[in-house]
Amino acid sequence: xxELPEVxxxxxxxxxxxxxxxITKVSVINPKVIKEPSPKEFQKEIAGATIxxxxxxxxxxxxxxxxxxxxxxxxxxxxQLIYPGKGSKLTRVIFSLSSGKDLDFNDGRLxxxxxxxxxxxxxxxxxxxxxxxxxxxxxxFKKMLASKKxxxxxxxxxxxxxxxxxxxxxxxxxxxxxxxxxxxxxxxSQKEKELLFNELxxxxxxxxxxxxxxxxxxVQLSGEDGGYAKYHKVYDxxxxxxxxxxxxxxxxxxxxxxxxxxxxxxx
DNA sequence: AATGGGACCTGCGCGC
DNA sequence: TGCGCGCAGGTCCCAT
Numbered sequence: 001x002x003e004l005p006e007v008x009x010x011x012x013x014x015x016x017x018x019x020x021x022x023i024t025k026v027s028v029i030n031p032k033v034i035k036e037p038s039p040k041e042f043q044k045e046i047a048g049a050t051i052x053x054x055x056x057x058x059x060x061x062x063x064x065x066x067x068x069x070x071x072x073x074x075x076x077x078x079x080q081l082i083y084p085g086k087g088s089k090l091t092r093v094i095f096s097l098s099s100g101k102d103l104d105f106n107d108g109r110l111x112x113x114x115x116x117x118x119x120x121x122x123x124x125x126x127x128x129x130x131x132x133x134x135x136x137x138x139x140x141f142k143k144m145l146a147s148k149k150x151x152x153x154x155x156x157x158x159x160x161x162x163x164x165x166x167x168x169x170x171x172x173x174x175x176x177x178x179x180x181x182x183x184x185x186x187x188x189s190q191k192e193k194e195l196l197f198n199e200l201x202x203x204x205x206x207x208x209x210x211x212x213x214x215x216x217x218x219v220q221l222s223g224e225d226g227g228y229a230k231y232h233k234v235y236d237x238x239x240x241x242x243x244x245x246x247x248x249x250x251x252x253x254x255x256x257x258x259x260x261x262x263x264x265x266x267x
Numbered sequence: 268a269a270t271g272g273g274a275c276c277t278g279c280g281c282g283c
Numbered sequence: 284t285g286c287g288c289g290c291a292g293g294t295c296c297c298a299t
Contacts (some may be wrong), residue, residue, distance in 0.1 A: 002292060002293090003292055003293095006292070032276095059292090059293080074293080074294085075292090075293090076275095076292090076293050076294075077276090077291065077292065077293055077294095078276090078277080078278095078291085078292090090277095107276095108276085108277055108278070109275085109276045109277050109278080109291090110275080110276050110277075111275065111276065111277095111293070111294085112293095113294095125294085148268095149268090149269085150268090150269065150270085151270095154269095154270085157293090159293090159294080166292050166293070167291095167292060167293085168292055169292085212292090213292070214292095215291085215292065216278095216279090216291065216292075217291090217292080218292065235292090255270075255271085256270095256271070256272075256273095257293095258290080258291080
């Protein structure tokens with residue numbers, strides 16, 4: 001499900017809803033999503049701890065606990081955090097809170113990963129991350145592209161290059177910058193690189209403002225849909241008319257991912 | 268270094 | 284109605 005805007009949305013809502021609350025009990029319905037430590041230890045070490053802080057790094061959500069440990073949550077494709085949770089057939093872990101309500105962790109496809117660690121900064125995933133667009137200057141972004149001949153769209157999805165951008169927003173930003181997703185990164189003009197950098201940040205900001213894109217499984221912490229999907233200009237719009245020029249949006253596969261673009265506006 | 272494929276899983280919508 | 288196929292907001296691993 002989630003890219004940077006969706007995870008940021010959940011992070012902000014968690015801050016409002018569960019900060020300072022105690023986790024009284026952890027019920028593991030499906031141990032598969034718990035990657036470390038063992039589900040038993042996971043359960044035991046979290047129970048009794050208070051939620052001290054909520055962080056986000058790219059698409060990773062990090063919950064700091066009063067016992068000095070960090071709960072790192074990667075939602076991957078279909079993970080959800082719901083509060084107050086009602087339980088469903090997709091609920092894999094239930095965190096019972098001192099409020100008397102539950103924080104449900106749901107995940108349809110069982111790709112998501114929960115880790116309880118001493119130091120989140122030492123996670124392999126974290127150490128391999130490139131900078132988020134918001135932590136980059138345009139100058140630096142331009143330099144990074146200059147040495148890459150990879151196709152620009154797969155490059156934007158490479159988390160070791162730039163982190164936080166996923167398939168929806170890579171497609172949207174490229175449309176807005178009028179850049180063909182198959183162009184080699186180092187073939188973009190200075191102007192195009194600037195435009196792409198700005199549209200990338202702008203798209204992410206707008207998506208955050210609308211609390212993310214609900215295409216399939218993603219929902220806000222409350223369980224409501226995010227509001228940004230109706231503003232998508234190309235993502236999931238194959239064969240529909242381009243909103244600018246009416247020519248049908250095309251779908252191709254790049255780097256194994258669905259890629260949507262306007263053959264005219266992004267020639 | 269870059270690219271492609273498959274793997275991890277489950278479920279949905281589509282065409283037949 | 285039922286079946287098989289392709290597809291899915293992510294990432295990792297292996298082969299060329």
